Amino acid sequence: MSTPLTPPPENAPPVLVIPAPAHEQSETADAGKPDSTRQLVLGLLFGVVFGFLLQKGGVARYEVLMGQFLLTDFTVIKVMLTAIIVGMIGIFSLRALGLVELHVKPTRYAANIAGGLLFGVGLGLLGYCPGTGVAALGQGSYDAIAGILGLLAGSYLYAETSGFLGATIQKIGNRGRIMLPDLLGMRFAVFLAVFVPALVLGLFLIAQLAP
Amino acid sequence: MESGSGAWSPYLVGTLIGLLSMATFYFSNKPLSVSTAYARLAGLVGNLFSRSHRESLKYYQETKPKIEWGVMLVFGMLLGACIAAVTGGEFTAAWVPHLWEHRFGPDLALRLGTAFVGGAITAYGARLAGGCTSGHGISGALQLSVSSWIALACFFAGAVATAHLLYRP
Numbered sequence: 156m157s158t159p160l161t162p163p164p165e166n167a168p169p170v171l172v173i174p175a176p177a178h179e180q181s182e183t184a185d186a187g188k189p190d191s192t193r194q195l196v197l198g199l200l201f202g203v204v205f206g207f208l209l210q211k212g213g214v215a216r217y218e219v220l221m222g223q224f225l226l227t228d229f230t231v232i233k234v235m236l237t238a239i240i241v242g243m244i245g246i247f248s249l250r251a252l253g254l255v256e257l258h259v260k261p262t263r264y265a266a267n268i269a270g271g272l273l274f275g276v277g278l279g280l281l282g283y284c285p286g287t288g289v290a291a292l293g294q295g296s297y298d299a300i301a302g303i304l305g306l307l308a309g310s311y312l313y314a315e316t317s318g319f320l321g322a323t324i325q326k327i328g329n330r331g332r333i334m335l336p337d338l339l340g341m342r343f344a345v346f347l348a349v350f351v352p353a354l355v356l357g358l359f360l361i362a363q364l365a366p
Numbered sequence: 367m368e369s370g371s372g373a374w375s376p377y378l379v380g381t382l383i384g385l386l387s388m389a390t391f392y393f394s395n396k397p398l399s400v401s402t403a404y405a406r407l408a409g410l411v412g413n414l415f416s417r418s419h420r421e422s423l424k425y426y427q428e429t430k431p432k433i434e435w436g437v438m439l440v441f442g443m444l445l446g447a448c449i450a451a452v453t454g455g456e457f458t459a460a461w462v463p464h465l466w467e468h469r470f471g472p473d474l475a476l477r478l479g480t481a482f483v484g485g486a487i488t489a490y491g492a493r494l495a496g497g498c499t500s501g502h503g504i505s506g507a508l509q510l511s512v513s514s515w516i517a518l519a520c521f522f523a524g525a526v527a528t529a530h531l532l533y534r535p
Contacts, residue, residue: 189396189434197394198435202442204386205398209443210450212379213372217463222371224522224529230370235503237380238387242508245388255391260496260506262513270495271502271517275524277491279532280484282463284499285492286400288485289440293447295458298466301478303404305485310405311412312486313493317425320494334510346510 206290215290217282217298224279229365236358240351247347264328266320281305373454387505396435397509399501400443401492403436405429425493469533495520 188194212234213219222228249255278284281302283291288306291299313320336346370376383398390396409431412420420426451457462477470476492498495517497506503521506514 189394189436190432194394194435195433195438198396198438199442199445201386201390201394201398202439202444203446203449204442205383205439206443206446206448207450208374208379208382208386208446210447210456211372211374211454212376213370214379215447216371218465219371221465221529221533224525225533226526228371230372230376233370233376234380234383235499235507237377238383238504239508241381241384242387242504243384243510245384246391246508249388249392255388256395257509258397258505259509260502260511260513262511262516263496264516266494267496267513267516268520270491270493271520272491272524274488274491274495274498274517275521275526276528277484277486277488278499278521278525279528281481281488282466282484283481284400285404285488286443286498286500289400289443290447293444294451294456295460296463297459297461298463298477298481301481302485302488305482305487306401306404306489307408307411307485308482309486309489310401310493311408313490314405314409314412314420314423314425317423317493321424324494330512333512335512335515336510338512350510 205286206293209287209290210294215283215287215294215296217291217296220278220284220287221282229361232361233358236354236361240354240358243347243351243354247343259332259334262328262330262333263325264330266325266327269324277309373450373456383504384508387508394435397501397505398439399436399497399505400440401489401498401501402429403440404489405493406431406434406437491524 189198209215212230214231214234219228219230223231246255246257250257281288283296283299283302285306288299288302292303335350336343339346370379372379387398390398405425406429409420409426409429413431420431448457461474462472466477488498495502496513497503497517499521502511502514502517507518
């Protein structure tokens with residue numbers, strides 16, 4: 156009773172759990188199965204909020220997305236960069252507290268570049284992203300219906316060719332789930348301490364140059 | 367600082383999307399991403415034609431065609447955008463966008479045909495790259511994925527080139 160430095164009892168809850176800094180494996184199939192009722196309801200609710208925000212931001216309009224690519228309207232970059240900065244600070248803070256795990260996408264240089272360029276060409280023709288296309292239909296831009304049918308067709312076409320692609324282009328430059336700090340050999344905290352202010356500065360410059 | 371083309375400031379909308387992203391990670395253990403839902407739905411349509419053929423495809427052995435979190439997210443987005451447009455007095459009910467009509471005329475078939483082809487190329491590119499503007503552009507980028515920053519740069523390069531070809535001949 157009087158010993159001041161007794162160790163905590165065996166069944167005490169862990170006071171502070173520091174998560175291991177190893178990169179989490181994505182898609183941990185466990186309690187929160189993506190087709191459980193809870194997840195289906197959450198998905199719908201998050202979707203309502205996401206669609207609402209995309210419409211309010213104006214980024215579901217053809218003129219706004221094309222204006223970004225014609226470099227006459229910088230709304231899309233402002234929304235995306237702000238979301239990236241806020242989300243980056245938020246997710247890495249939650250992760251430091253052990254509350255979330257990361258879902259880093261695998262890097263395959265050839266597929267990322269070829270697919271990214273193709274995506275861009277399609278985006279220029281369609282004028283909506285897969286996400287803003289749905290929001291566009293919701294706000295009554297009916298040409299998005301043709302775009303959505305095209306997105307479904309293109310997805311199936313990809314599946315048709317996925318065996319071939321997996322054996323060829325996806326093997327080129329396959330580096331796994333690497334992150335920017337890995338590329339530079341920097342620690343997460345150090346990288347974020349430089350990168351986040353750089354992104355904020357970039358956003359500030361865009362706001363000044365394209366108000 | 368009203369510097370966007372929407373009803374709300376782009377900085378406010380971006381901030382709220384960033385917070386929404388934190389919520390999806392925390393409550394659903396999922397990053398915001400959209401394009402995979404199209405592939406799942408396309409697989410369900412494929413089942414109507416030939417289920418055995420659909421099941422033979424490599425992609426669908428890894429990504430099951432079913433109604434799950436991401437598909438519900440897309441249904442929700444349709445609803446959310448509709449609520450925002452109707453309550454904000456911005457419901458357009460238009461088949462051809464103004465900018466398109468100004469450049470290419472009111473021909474409906476030309477606009478819908480281009481949108482369909484554009485959509486197909488967009489989806490194929492998204493699957494090959496591993497994500498779209500949401501999955502790579504926001505969720506992947508904010509997690510510092512190398513692939514996402516590469517893909518995001520390529521999205522813009524391809525789209526800027528295409529848009530200039532279309533509108534600045």
